[in-house]
Amino acid sequence: MTLLAVQNLGKSFGGVVAARDVAFTLERGEMLALIGPNGAGKSTVFNMIGGQLRPDHGAILLDGQAITAASPQARxxxxxxxxxxxxxxxxxxxxVENVQMALVSCHREAQGLWKPTREHYRGQALELLALMGMADAADRSCSALAYGDVKRVELAIALAGGPKLLLMDEPTAGMAPRERAALMDLTSSIAASRQIGVLFTEHDMDVVFGHAARVLVLLRGEIIAAGSPDEIRQNPRVRQAYLGDEHALHAPALERPA
Known part of the structure; x- marks a missing residue:
């Protein structure tokens, strides 16, 4: 069964259509990128799937069950x-306390924290941090971490609930190129081994072409192209949307990384 099915989602703000009949599917273990130029509607679509926005129409199914009206916490x-x-x-x-709090929330124990947080799920939290390569920093304050390491902690938090679906909004924003590749390599490995479907938005085309199995391209709230990275890279309408010139075949922004 398909993990995520997005069916004809639509959203308008006043007279502005931000998403128009957006539909796609995502399978377990698949890395799916959602891209588009600024103002294309990526954030609107992403936030409808995450539960931060309610669609005007359409449906979102997770494992065949509707979650369209569910809150972010319920999702x-x-x-x-x-x-x-x-x-x-x-x-x-x-x-480690950040990850422990996510585990506490997942187990619905936030109302009963009668003992110190450090005693809740520390072992599980340390296992997740070890997966991120962050076990040695477990007892450091998050405020003392480099930003790339904070991103790894956030990924551990997201994994605390044992997700089937992982939504990543600009996961490499603010990171150095080497850190970006390392984070997405790690995400790809975890997605494959745990059969987690990953939907991510991203401006860095190296990240998109290097890690997505499929790519969806939004323009003015509509999906104008869907396919493999190679298919998207060669699509004239995609090049025109990004570059304003359908004859620009070798623009750096759309080149596959070496």
Whole structure:
């Protein structure tokens, strides 16, 4: 069964159509990129799937069950994890405490924290941090970490709920090129080994072409192209949308990384 099915989602803000009949599917273990020029509607579509926005029409199915009206918290408990363009962590807490809090939330124990947080799920949190290569930083404050390491902590938080679906909004924003590749290599490996479907938005075409199995291209709220990275790279309408010139065959922004 298809993991995620997005069916004819539509959203308008006043007289502006931000998403028009957006439809696609995502399979388990698949890395799917959602791209488009600024103002294309990526954030609107992404936030409807994440539950931050309610669509005007259409449906979102996870494992065949409708989650269209579910809150972000309910989606988390149903198996939807998320990272954000600006990493969302508690800077006043240690690295391991951030992951422990996510585990507590997943197990619905936030109302009963009668013992110190450090005693809840520490072992599981350390396992997730080890997967991220962050175990040695477990007891450091998040405020003392480099930004690339904060992104890894955020990924550990997103994985705390054992997600079926992982939504990553600009996962490499603010990172150095080498850090970007390392984070996405790690994500691809985890997605494949745990059969997690990953939907991500991204401006860096090296990241898109190097890690996505399929790519969706949005323009003015509509999907104008869908296919493999090679198919998208060669699509004249995509090049025109990004470059304003359908004859620009070798623009750096759309080249496959070496």
């Amino acid at each position: 988390f408990r149903k198996g939807v994890g998320r990272t954000f363009q600006v990493a969302q962590t508690f800077l006043s807490m240690t690295v």
